[in-house]
Amino acid sequence: MAKKSSKDRLTNEINAGSMADIAFLLLIFFLVTTTIVQDKGITVKLPPWSEEEVDATKLKTRNVFSVLVNAQNQLLVRDEPANIEQLKDRAKEFIMNPRGQEDLAEKPTKAIISLKNDRGTEYKTYLAVYNELKAAYNELWDEEAQRKYGTEYSDNMPREQKKAIKGKIPFVLSEAEPTAFGDEK
Amino acid sequence: MSKFSKKRGKSTPAISTASLPDIIFMLLFFFMVVTVLRDSSLMVKVNTPQASELTKLEEKSLVNYLYIGRPTDQYKEQYGTSPRLQLGDKFATVDDIPLFLEKHKIKVAENKRARITSSLKVDGDVTMGIVQDIKTQLRKSNQLKVNYSAKPKSE
Numbered sequence: 001m002a003k004k005s006s007k008d009r010l011t012n013e014i015n016a017g018s019m020a021d022i023a024f025l026l027l028i029f030f031l032v033t034t035t036i037v038q039d040k041g042i043t044v045k046l047p048p049w050s051e052e053e054v055d056a057t058k059l060k061t062r063n064v065f066s067v068l069v070n071a072q073n074q075l076l077v078r079d080e081p082a083n084i085e086q087l088k089d090r091a092k093e094f095i096m097n098p099r100g101q102e103d104l105a106e107k108p109t110k111a112i113i114s115l116k117n118d119r120g121t122e123y124k125t126y127l128a129v130y131n132e133l134k135a136a137y138n139e140l141w142d143e144e145a146q147r148k149y150g151t152e153y154s155d156n157m158p159r160e161q162k163k164a165i166k167g168k169i170p171f172v173l174s175e176a177e178p179t180a181f182g183d184e185k
Numbered sequence: 186m187s188k189f190s191k192k193r194g195k196s197t198p199a200i201s202t203a204s205l206p207d208i209i210f211m212l213l214f215f216f217m218v219v220t221v222l223r224d225s226s227l228m229v230k231v232n233t234p235q236a237s238e239l240t241k242l243e244e245k246s247l248v249n250y251l252y253i254g255r256p257t258d259q260y261k262e263q264y265g266t267s268p269r270l271q272l273g274d275k276f277a278t279v280d281d282i283p284l285f286l287e288k289h290k291i292k293v294a295e296n297k298r299a300r301i302t303s304s305l306k307v308d309g310d311v312t313m314g315i316v317q318d319i320k321t322q323l324r325k326s327n328q329l330k331v332n333y334s335a336k337p338k339s340e
């Protein structure tokens with residue numbers, strides 16, 4: 001019995017008081033090195049490389065929504081000047097053609113958006129244009145999803161539903177080889 | 186008087202700091218998990234433009250980064266001010282891209298290779314010429330999944 005009590009005295013606790021300090025040190029290190037990066041961007045699927053150019057002249061002009069951006073960052077949409085703000089609404093109208101106009105796409109599956117820029121175009125203009133065109137499709141997909149399934153379009157929808165929507169309104173954007181009129185800076 | 190002092194003497198239990206390390210550890214683990222140690226320092230100025238239709242890059246290990254921009258002040262004298270491509274931690278040319286992609290590819294498990302994405306971090310003020318050359322090179326090397334890095338639009 002006496003032996004046991006002496007043992008009790010020997011096993012005193014490890015002092016945990018400095019534990020907090022050590023943890024703080026590590027914490028501050030990670031706080032300093034952390035950059036909570038939001039790696040986001042516009043995901044694009046490039047077409048496979050082929051030597052021959054796709055001939056766009058075979059397509060009916062009513063089905064092609066051509067967007068040209070020149071080296072001065074000006075837009076030419078279907079052969080007339082336009083600005084970026086109108087682009088989304090015009091693209092949406094072109095794809096869906098709600099009033100069945102003669103000069104807009106026959107149906108969404110036949111609509112093709114053709115984007116052409118110059119080597120002197122600024123990247124931010126290019127991306128803004130691309131963003132608007134993508135936004136047009138995203139909104140159309142959203143409307144379609146609302147109409148059919150009563151939910152908004154998102155990546156975690158059932159696969160068949162997504163496939164059905166994308167089958168009805170496929171995203172077709174062809175990028176032509178850029179012109180080289182402008183100066184590269 | 187005696188009553189007052191008595192009460193005071195009794196009621197001073199120190200706040201236990203025993204749980205402090207646990208709280209700190211919790212914070213520590215949070216930051217450890219969200220931390221990404223930057224592996225390459227930027228030699229070009231990259232200020233990505235803003236956009237609204239963004240998708241998130243999921244798996245970091247499946248992403249390779251290509252930086253395009255003008256050299257920073259430090260490298261201006263040596264490399265000039267025209268836009269350059271940076272792969273890893275050094276300046277590169279378009280011809281270096283296939284090897285760079287291959288080097289990244291062998292580190293990725295075979296069943297995940299189809300999901301490799303190239304993240305293009307391009308400065309907004311760069312002209313499309315160099316971007317186009319890089320896109321062409323990516324297409325030639327059959328790296329078709331591309332993400333144009335952009336900041337969310339602040340409205």
